[in-house]
Amino acid sequence: xxxxxxxxxxxxxxxxxxxxxxxxxxxxxxxxxxxxxxxxxxxxxxxxxxxxxxxxxxxxxxxxxxxxxxxxxxxxxxxxxxxxxxxxxxxxxxxxxxxxxxxxxxxxxxxxxx
Amino acid sequence: xxxxxxxxxxxxxxxxxxxxxxxxxxxxxxxxxxxxxxxxxxxxxxxxxxxxxxxxxxxxxxxxxxxxxxxxxxxxxxxxxxxxxxxxxxxxxxxxxxxxxxxxxxxxxxxxxxx
Numbered sequence: 001x002x003x004x005x006x007x008x009x010x011x012x013x014x015x016x017x018x019x020x021x022x023x024x025x026x027x028x029x030x031x032x033x034x035x036x037x038x039x040x041x042x043x044x045x046x047x048x049x050x051x052x053x054x055x056x057x058x059x060x061x062x063x064x065x066x067x068x069x070x071x072x073x074x075x076x077x078x079x080x081x082x083x084x085x086x087x088x089x090x091x092x093x094x095x096x097x098x099x100x101x102x103x104x105x106x107x108x109x110x111x112x113x114x
Numbered sequence: 115x116x117x118x119x120x121x122x123x124x125x126x127x128x129x130x131x132x133x134x135x136x137x138x139x140x141x142x143x144x145x146x147x148x149x150x151x152x153x154x155x156x157x158x159x160x161x162x163x164x165x166x167x168x169x170x171x172x173x174x175x176x177x178x179x180x181x182x183x184x185x186x187x188x189x190x191x192x193x194x195x196x197x198x199x200x201x202x203x204x205x206x207x208x209x210x211x212x213x214x215x216x217x218x219x220x221x222x223x224x225x226x227x228x229x
Contacts, residue, residue: 034217036220041222041223042222042223043118043205043207043220043221043222043223044157044205044220045220046217046218046219049217089156089157100145100162100164100209100211101147101159101162101170102147102159102218103159104149104156104157104158104159105156106155106156106157107156107157
């Protein structure tokens with residue numbers, strides 16, 4: 001049972017346009033959400049995060065939106081650049097206690113075409 | 115800071131052999147995580163430690179898998195005996211729970227192929 005789902009395994013966009021990556025979750029106990037980017041032969045690296053008390057967080061070209069009622073979050077990249085081509089993982093963490101584990105989605109391969 | 119270090123980077127072995135993967139977390143980090151990445155299941159958490167103590171190993175697939183953390187700077191993930199379905203990329207990650215932003219820092223991974 002996948003608690004974090006990324007239903008699009010791949011996405012292609014033109015350089016300069018907006019990339020929108022989507023993520024859905026089922027566990028209402030999740031209170032903190034993160035996006036990681038992964039290049040081939042490297043480990044995932046943290047990109048941006050959002051707490052459940054917010055609905056938007058922006059960092060340069062990257063913005064994450066959270067819709068708690070729909071249990072949906074999205075990552076917007078504007079403008080997209082060829083260097084953004086990577087696999088993007090959505091991740092979520094439960095609140096409470098000393099739990100620090102993240103539940104990851106299966107990833108979306110983003111290809112930005114020059 | 116050298117980041118999370120994993121060894122080996124690549125491992126090819128035959129079915130039935132023992133495989134040991136190694137991880138050195140970032141100095142000062144108090145949590146360590148082992149993940150497995152496959153095409154079918156994405157990134158799965160196998161086990162994690164807090165201050166060298168295993169906290170949750172519910173993600174470990176079966177008894178063939180074991181993990182240890184004898185000290186704050188070293189952890190191993192062992193598969194014995196290995197099977198072809200264990201072929202995957204195994205990642206180690208660590209965090210400092212006292213940091214201002216709790217994000218996991220991943221190592222480069224070990225690509226395991228079991229023939």
